[in-house]
Amino acid sequence: MRGLAGKRVLVSGGSSGIGAATARRFLEEGSRVVIGGLDPHEVERAVAELAPLGEVSGLAGDVSSEADATGLVDGAATALGGLDVLVNNAGTAWREPFLEITPEHWDRVIAVNLRGMFLVAQAAARLLVAQGRGGVILNMSSTNGIGGEGDYAHYNASKAGVLLLTKTMAVELGRHGIRVNALCPGYIRTPLNSAIAAGLEGDFVSAYERDHIPLGRAGLAEEVAAAYAFLASDDAAFVHGTELVIDGGQLAVM
Ligand SMILES: NC(=O)c1ccc[n+]([C@@H]2O[C@H](COP(=O)([O-])OP(=O)(O)OC[C@H]3O[C@@H](n4cnc5c(N)ncnc54)[C@H](O)[C@@H]3O)[C@@H](O)[C@H]2O)c1
Known part of the structure; x- marks a missing residue:
């Protein structure tokens, strides 16, 4: 991928799964990376695993907290000597029928997936504008931000919000040379989905792959990582204000 070597990259939610x-992937491309994550032990473990590949460090915190979100961006900028790319990836999900969602659960999903996305994006955008050299911000949405999968009303609403947040950021930040796009993965094999599937009956994943995904399989975290790398690279220099769907054809089904 062109233009990623030497780039200073912050990956929120970089301690697990897609992040x-x-x-x-960014380390393999020669970028310098800071990862964020909620659990300090998980962040520490991930940094230790990634360290042989290049320059990487980690910061733990909750992106729904303004102090933690700005601390993540400031800490990354200090570690890297500035910032070029934000992979705004942290998120949470759990299944819950609409009729049973409590206000507390609603607030938590929106706080992490939408408020957290906003807080980290705004802190990064302020930094990129102040640096005056442009940059890239990639916000994690989902196919659930486009279609309304049952039992995920709070998650779906948060991810749909990310899409319009992304477009509005693109409208306002384009003149600063900051490209902003969103990703919409479908069903990807990650610890998040394993935890959800573990609570369901039968072989949920095989049935889901067969019944919902034309390519007949769940996606891999590496396949989403490749989309992040493309959108951050110079190969995507004129891609701005849109979303890339990575779903094995799931949304193409009528
Ligand atoms: N797995 C999928 O099928 C899928 C599909 C579409 C979108 N997504 C999105 O991709 C992103 C990553 O998901 P994943 O499947 O890799 O999950 P994961 O559980 O493996 O990783 C989630 C990451 O986000 C971090 N995180 C969670 N809550 C946080 C908080 N409050 N503050 C800071 N960090 C927090 C975790 O520490 C971890 O690093 C999420 O935004 C998710 O909604 C996942």
Whole structure:
């Protein structure tokens, strides 16, 4: 991928799943990376695993907290001597029928997935504008931000919000040379989905792959990482204000 070598990259939610694969991919491309994550032990473990690949460090915190979100961006900028790319990836999900969602659960999902995305994006954008050299911000949405999968009303609403947050950021930040796009992965094999599937009956994943995904399989974290790398690279220099769907054809089904 062109233009990623030497880039200073912050990956929020980089301690697990898609984010960890993305940190790995950017390191392989020669970028310098800081990862964030909620659990300090998980962040420490991920940094130790990634360290042989290049320059990487980690910061733990909750992106729904303004202090932690700005601390993550400031800490990354200090560690890297500035910032070029934000992979705004941290997120949470759990299944819950609409009729049973409590206000507390609603607030938590929106706080992490939408408020957290906003807080980290705004802190990074302020830094990129102040640096005056442009940059890239990639926000993690989902196919659930486009279609309304049952039992995920709070998650779906948060991810749909990310899409319009992304477009509005693109409208306002384009003149600063900051490209902003969103990713919409479908069903990807990660610890998040394993935890959800573990609570369901039968072989949920095989049935889901067969019934919902034309390519007949779940996606890999590395396949989403490749999309992040493309959108951050110079090969995507005129891609701005849109979303890239990575779903094995799931949204193409009528
Ligand atoms: N797995 C999928 O099928 C899928 C599909 C579409 C979108 N996504 C999105 O991709 C992103 C990564 O998901 P994943 O499947 O790799 O999950 P994961 O559980 O493996 O990783 C989630 C990451 O986010 C971090 N995180 C969670 N809550 C946080 C908080 N409050 N503050 C800071 N960090 C927090 C975790 O520490 C971890 O690093 C999420 O935004 C998720 O919604 C996942």
